[in-house]
Amino acid sequence: MSKPPYARELKVCLCHICGFACPQDAHECPRCFSPVHVRKTNSLARTWAFLIASIIFYVPANTLPVMYTSMFSGGSENTIMSGVIEFWQHGSWDIAILIFIASVAVPCMKFCVLGTLLITCQRRSCWAMRERAKLYRFVEVIGYWSMLDVLVVAVVAALVQFRALSTIEPRLGILFFGLVVVMTMLSAMSFDPRLIWDAEVNDVE
């Protein structure tokens, strides 16, 4: 069975924005004038950089309190994990699982997935290429939902302001958590999934 030709063989490359098949040596898309690259520039390095930054930010995001709750029975600061544990101990295991998945499991999974993708691409591994491509698409999709925690804190802090009765204030930890999410998204965006398949043939650049 004959495989379809590679774009490289036809000396064309796709514009990232409008999908126009540009000549390979073009620097701008002839149609929409956006920069054209055969592969995303410096993809691996950028992905690595954003990934490492997000891992670094992940530490204060988990150790610093994200939320200060002041009820009339005293105030307390909660980190992400202590909030999860508190919910779990009070019997709200469903909310606890939801927060755990959104705030802990998903970022961790993204670190693992992106790390795996990066390492395999660098080693030009031919292992489970199709699955890796699926993983990448999955990471891109769930990236948006990682902001759930930040959103919850923002909404709750804005709504629960009853002066003496109860107040909820955001704390520094949520800023770092937001940065983690942004960094992982940037990291995922910098990654070029075509690199997965480049292991089949010789490198393009």
Added chain:
Amino acid sequence: MSNNPNIPAPTPGTPQIKKRRLSVSLVWLVPIVAALVGLSMVVNSWLQAGPQVHVSFQTAEGLEANKTQVKYKNVVIGTVTKIALSEDRTHVTATINLDQSAEPFTREDTQYWVVRPRIGANGVSGVDTLLSGPFIGADAGRSEVTKEDFLGLESPPPVTYGQKGKRFTLHTDDLGSLDIGSPVYYRRIQVGQVISYNLTEDGKGVDVQVFVNAPNDAFVTDDTRFWNASGIDVSVDASGLRVNTQTIPSILAGGIAFREPNYSPDAKPAPEHYDFTLYNEQETALAPPSGEPKFIRLRFNQSLRGLAVNAPVEFLGVNIGRVVSVDLDYDPKTQGFPTTVGVVVYPQRLGSAHGKLVKQIGGESEEQSAQLIKRLVDQGLRAQARTGNLLTGQLYIALDFDPKAPKVKFNPNSRPLEIPTVPGSFDKLQEQLQAMVDKLSKLPIDSIANNLNGSLSELQRTMKQVNSDVLPQMRGTLEELQNTLKTANETLDEDSPARQQVNQAMDEVQRTARSVRVLTDYLSRHPESLIRGRTEEAAPGSYKGKSSSRNIELESQP
């Protein structure tokens, strides 16, 4: 697909070559910045971290790890990070992370306590903790030494660091109703409070620490008297019933009042930690100082029913001491049961007499006072149990001079000194009564009664005779007398004919008298008429004109 008709074919030219000067991508700045931020935060928190202390409490009631705050003047200075049982499980240990600025709270004499809602007679405190939950209060010490392990107080310290005022120590026999926080009053104004109390080392008294706030601490002089102002003081004296109290809270919760005596000429403000005595009531507190007590033993050969401990001892009517013990003794010689009474006398209460006596004997040592008492006993000083209150039979001890008392030997070397006694006044009265009763019982009451009986029956017989014979006659006589009186009455009545006749007769007499007078007048003027008869000029008309006023009156009468 390059030959798209919509776009012109790219003109060949020099290719745009972008050459990166640095071989390292700028994107690596992002993780570096992230690492720097994280590192700076670590350093910052490490620099910001304050000291950690461990405070042990009896109970962790209301305390929660990572939630309970430590406050000083309601400013948060730290948080409880861990609560654990002690190894022997007798108390709990709270680990507290203090802020960096809370360095003074690691000083050795820093105090920690749990602020909970408290309701007492002195008021309600910590109400806000009902809602917010307890917090740990802290009060920085002033010691130079720091430590990590503290013993938490179970109740808030009444006096916080830096409060101006002075502490004083009061000695008393028992605490009464005082407690930590009991108020201290000066002229019924609260100026301080009790901050602590403890038993003295020998366990025979209580030391009460009080704190008097500035500026009122200046009123505490070295001559100031403190007394227990708890309760109600009811006294009955010549001016009537008097009820004396401090404020209502002090009645309920106890309190201490102080004042200087009315006359304290050279009193200086007392220094901090000055020792005072806490008296039981105002009267004893403000009394002149009693000085050193002297113990004296008295031996009575009589029942001392009604003599209680604390009964007064009076010397010539002056209260100089009190009874401290009443014990029964056995004397094998006489096989009697004498009562031994221990009394304490305060010689200084004698006032100037005491001073003069001391000067006379030249000292106040035990030997010299024994000699003094010997001299007084030789002069007739005797102790006597007297009745102070006839109703209740309360006794008191009176020391008095009895010149007629039999001489006794006084031993000045015995300790305690023993003053001879004479029987009490009530005993004497009893003896006299007994003698009187004896005499009465010797009277021949039986024969007296027999005689009396005979006389009485004689009298009875006489009375019977009087009733039967004399009384009816008496009645007839009386009736007749009544008739006579009635007739007399009728005769003398205004309208009776007898009375009218008398009136007429009287008028006649009056007229006759007048005629006679006219006649005599006429005769005195005209004596010749006796012979000649009445002349013309001497007619009654001419006479009339010269008549006196009395005559006119008489004439004009009808």
